[in-house]
Amino acid sequence: xxxxxxxxxxxxxxxxxxxxxxxxxxxxxxxxxxxxxxxxxxxxxxxxxxxxxxxxxxxxxxxxxxxxxxxxxxxxxxxxxxxxxxxxxxxxxxxxxxxxxxxxxxxxxxxxxxxxxxxxxxxxxxxxxxxxxxxxxxxxxxxxxxxxxxxxxxxxxxxxxxxxxxxxxxxxxxxxxxxxxxxxxxxxxxxxxxxxxxxxxxxxxxxxxxxxxxxxxxxxxxxxxxxxxxxxxxxxxxxxxxxxxxxxxxxxxxxxxxxxxxxxxxxxxxxxxxxxxxxxxxxxxxxxxxxxxxxxxxxxxxxxxxxxxxxxxxxxxxxxxxxxxxxxxxxxxxxxxxxxxxxxxxxxxxxxxxxxxxxxx
Amino acid sequence: xxxxxxxxxxxxxxxxxxxxxxxxxxxxxxxxxxxxxxxxxxxxxxxxxxxxxxxxxxxxxxxxxxxxxxxxxxxxxxxxxxxxxxxxxxxxxxxxxxxxxxxxxxxxxxxxxxxxxxxxxxxxxxxxxxxxxxxxxxxxxxxxxxxxxxxxxxxxxxxxxxxxxxxxxxxxxxxxxxxxxxxxxxxxxxxxxxxxxxxxxxxxxxxxxxxxxxxxxxxxxxxxxxxxxxxxxxxxxxxxxxxxxxxxxxxxxxxxxxxxxxxxxxxxxxxxxxxxxxxxxxxxxxxxxxxxxxxxxxxxxxxxxxxxxxxxxxxxxxxxxxxxxxxxxxxxxxxxxxxxxxxxxxxxxxxxxxxxxxxxxxxxxxxxxxxxxxxxxxxxxxxxxxxxxxxxxxxxxxxxxxxxxxxxxxxxxxxxx
Numbered sequence: 060x061x062x063x064x065x066x067x068x069x070x071x072x073x074x075x076x077x078x079x080x081x082x083x084x085x086x087x088x089x090x091x092x093x094x095x096x097x098x099x100x101x102x103x104x105x106x107x108x109x110x111x112x113x114x115x116x117x118x119x120x121x122x123x124x125x126x127x128x129x130x131x132x133x134x135x136x137x138x139x140x141x142x143x144x145x146x147x148x149x150x151x152x153x154x155x156x157x158x159x160x161x162x163x164x165x166x167x168x169x170x171x172x173x174x175x176x177x178x179x180x181x182x183x184x185x186x187x188x189x190x191x192x193x194x195x196x197x198x199x200x201x202x203x204x205x206x207x208x209x210x211x212x213x214x215x216x217x218x219x220x221x222x223x224x225x226x227x228x229x230x231x232x233x234x235x236x237x238x239x240x241x242x243x244x245x246x247x248x249x250x251x252x253x254x255x256x257x258x259x260x261x262x263x264x265x266x267x268x269x270x271x272x273x274x275x276x277x278x279x280x281x282x283x284x285x286x287x288x289x290x291x292x293x294x295x296x297x298x299x300x301x302x303x304x305x306x307x308x309x310x311x312x313x314x315x316x317x318x319x320x321x322x323x324x325x326x327x328x329x330x331x332x333x334x335x336x337x338x339x340x341x342x343x344x345x346x347x348x349x350x351x352x353x354x355x356x357x358x359x360x361x362x363x364x365x366x367x368x369x370x371x372x373x374x375x376x377x378x379x380x381x382x383x384x385x386x387x388x389x390x391x392x393x394x395x396x397x398x399x400x401x402x403x404x405x406x407x408x409x410x411x412x413x414x415x416x417x418x419x420x
Numbered sequence: 421x422x423x424x425x426x427x428x429x430x431x432x433x434x435x436x437x438x439x440x441x442x443x444x445x446x447x448x449x450x451x452x453x454x455x456x457x458x459x460x461x462x463x464x465x466x467x468x469x470x471x472x473x474x475x476x477x478x479x480x481x482x483x484x485x486x487x488x489x490x491x492x493x494x495x496x497x498x499x500x501x502x503x504x505x506x507x508x509x510x511x512x513x514x515x516x517x518x519x520x521x522x523x524x525x526x527x528x529x530x531x532x533x534x535x536x537x538x539x540x541x542x543x544x545x546x547x548x549x550x551x552x553x554x555x556x557x558x559x560x561x562x563x564x565x566x567x568x569x570x571x572x573x574x575x576x577x578x579x580x581x582x583x584x585x586x587x588x589x590x591x592x593x594x595x596x597x598x599x600x601x602x603x604x605x606x607x608x609x610x611x612x613x614x615x616x617x618x619x620x621x622x623x624x625x626x627x628x629x630x631x632x633x634x635x636x637x638x639x640x641x642x643x644x645x646x647x648x649x650x651x652x653x654x655x656x657x658x659x660x661x662x663x664x665x666x667x668x669x670x671x672x673x674x675x676x677x678x679x680x681x682x683x684x685x686x687x688x689x690x691x692x693x694x695x696x697x698x699x700x701x702x703x704x705x706x707x708x709x710x711x712x713x714x715x716x717x718x719x720x721x722x723x724x725x726x727x728x729x730x731x732x733x734x735x736x737x738x739x740x741x742x743x744x745x746x747x748x749x750x751x752x753x754x755x756x757x758x759x760x761x762x763x764x765x766x767x768x769x770x771x772x773x774x775x776x777x778x779x780x781x782x783x784x785x786x787x788x789x790x791x792x793x794x795x796x797x798x799x800x801x802x803x804x805x806x807x808x809x810x811x812x813x814x815x816x817x818x819x820x821x822x823x824x825x826x827x828x829x830x831x832x833x834x835x836x837x
Contacts, residue, residue, distance in 0.1 A: 137743055143736075143737065147731060149733040151738075151752055162741055
């Protein structure tokens with residue numbers, strides 16, 4: 060079976076609730092069959108609205124959504140055949156786990172013995188065999204979550220939507236559930252659209268991530284590309300930690316550009332700047348800067364250590380560098396020989412290709 | 421595992437339990453003092469009156485105490501033939517004493533409840549008794565009126581001998597103990613109470629149904645509309661609460677009367693002829709309409725408070741899993757509202773079963789309820805024991821409904837807010 064490239068397709072979708080503000084602006088998004096795609100963004104960025112339009116609980120103000128090549132705007136939610144996991148699980152509290160899972164099968168008039176098989180399979184997938192007769196209230200948060208996942212998959216939908224499903228769980232449980240959902244996705248090959256505001260969740264689970272802000276997809280790419288090569292300063296700042304320098308392009312030539320700061324000049328990789336004189340924000344990941352670099356690097360500057368914070372496996376060092384007092388460095392604890400003490404002057408270096416000159420915003 | 425528990429001591433050597441009790445005693449006293457005023461209030465206004473009512477409904481000491489010697493003498497009487505002279509003598513003695521205390525009127529009222537016809541013959545006996553000669557009272561009393569020579573009347577007096585009686589309860593069910601001591605129903609055309617009980621149940625039941633049918637969508641809207649609309653709607657629901665019950669009922673009288681606004685409207689749109697305006701007041705219709713409107717908030721509020729807690733994502737989940745909107749409603753939403761339905765129905769039904777002012781004003785003859793009858797006996801006939809008996813029958817009816825509800829739905833399931 061060949062995988063469809065645009066199994067889900069958002070075409071020029073606009074959405075407004077009050078006729079004044081667009082919460083989703085001209086959205087174009089293709090989701091391939093079997094893909095795990097995450098919509099990531101701060102709250103109010105329009106990601107949940109997109110999910111609700113896909114599920115059928117909101118209608119697009121303009122544009123059309125296609126599922127498997129069919130326009131679905133006029134199809135009511137219960138006929139779309141999309142599985143959904145809700146933020147607060149939305150398990151039916153008056154039904155047992157078995158009845159919860161049987162609900163989608165019963166409304167589809169699937170014979171009981173076949174339904175029982177499907178329910179067994181779904182429960183074993185989330186390792187909850189033996190819980191069928193429990194009420195949702197008797198389950199822990201993690202177990203409820205798994206029931207919700209099992210329920211969204213039990214009727215074999217081709218597409219499953221998950222709306223911040225792990226938001227209510229504690230950190231350890233959340234991490235183990237992330238792997239569990241990822242493995243389920245890999246084993247049954249269902250298409251998953253996942254909404255979260257937790258970037259580490261998005262980075263660990265997804266094939267691709269769509270970063271939403273202000274009703275628009277800022278960047279749509281694989282997790283590593285998103286982290287390593289953000290295309291604008293919103294993405295750079297939203298994903299991971301980030302050091303920034305505000306300045307003005309003073310020279311640009313091919314792969315490199317010079318950026319003039321208030322009292323220094325650095326060499327950067329021009330991403331969204333084109334010409335001399337443009338304002339820019341240079342973004343640099345903390346782990347890309349080294350202390351006392353031995354290799355030849357094209358940016359080497361002196362800074363003063365302002366703060367040292369011990370984090371166990373690494374130490375965070377805050378340095379006043381080139382007029383930026385918030386410059387963060389992560390130093391692995393193995394390099395204990397380094398002279399990291401409060402108030403010391405140290406040399407910091409980085410390669411110009413890691414310093415991405417983005418839009419000033 | 422050993423079952424014996426070792427006594428744990430505090431560092432001072434006092435058993436832990438003792439010192440815990442000591443530490444908590446102050447809080448317990450404080451808590452009790454806070455509850456005390458309400459407890460006191462409840463005992464005075466609730467436990468005591470209900471106890472008094474219960475007592476009053478079965479209390480029949482009055483006659484027992486008015487005719488002590490008579491009843492003593494009657495102990496040996498088999499009730500077949502007219503009693504012996506000693507009974508008449510004892511009765512005469514008791515009666516003279518009552519006349520001296522001017523209490524013979526009360527006796528006549530009481531005896532008249534048991535058998536009609538006592539009032540006049542007691543009056544006559546009082547007049548004639550002044551000129552009675554000593555001895556042979558049987559002859560003399562029997563000559564006052566022929567009823568005094570009727571054994572039925574003496575049996576009626578004997579029936580009042582016990583200190584306690586369940587007769588008022590029988591009367592409330594249109595039954596009585598006949599001359600042979602059997603419990604029988606009164607003649608068909610005098611059965612007023614059974615009709616009233618049935619009508620009360622019927623009206624309370626239908627008012628509950630109407631309230632439920634109207635309140636469910638309102639409560640659902642209230643729970644799901646955005647705040648600014650739901651607040652407005654909530655005010656509309658609560659507005660009747662801020663108006664006096666009497667005013668509300670009176671406004672229904674204005675609306676429903678034959679020359680009233682509703683009738684004018686019906687005539688105006690040609691639904692009914694001007695000379696054939698339907699009567700919507702002083703009958704059951706009036707009671708239904710006014711009571712439904714007045715009791716509606718008691719249904720809306722419990723439903724609303726339950727619906728408010730039902731997450732909208734549950735309905736969405738039901739739909740996304742493939743249920744049509746109706747299936748999602750019926751299988752998911754409706755079962756979750758049952759605690760509110762139970763609370764609302766129970767509340768409205770219990771309020772309706774004892775409703776008084778509204779049926780009295782708009783119910784007319786065919787729309788009055790048992791509570792109106794109770795009030796009638798409290799105020800007009802002054803037969804308080806009968807009123808108490810009916811009040812207690814009403815109360816036990818409510819308790820039965822409560823018990824049934826608990827059996828069927830479970831009282832833990834009730835949710836008022």
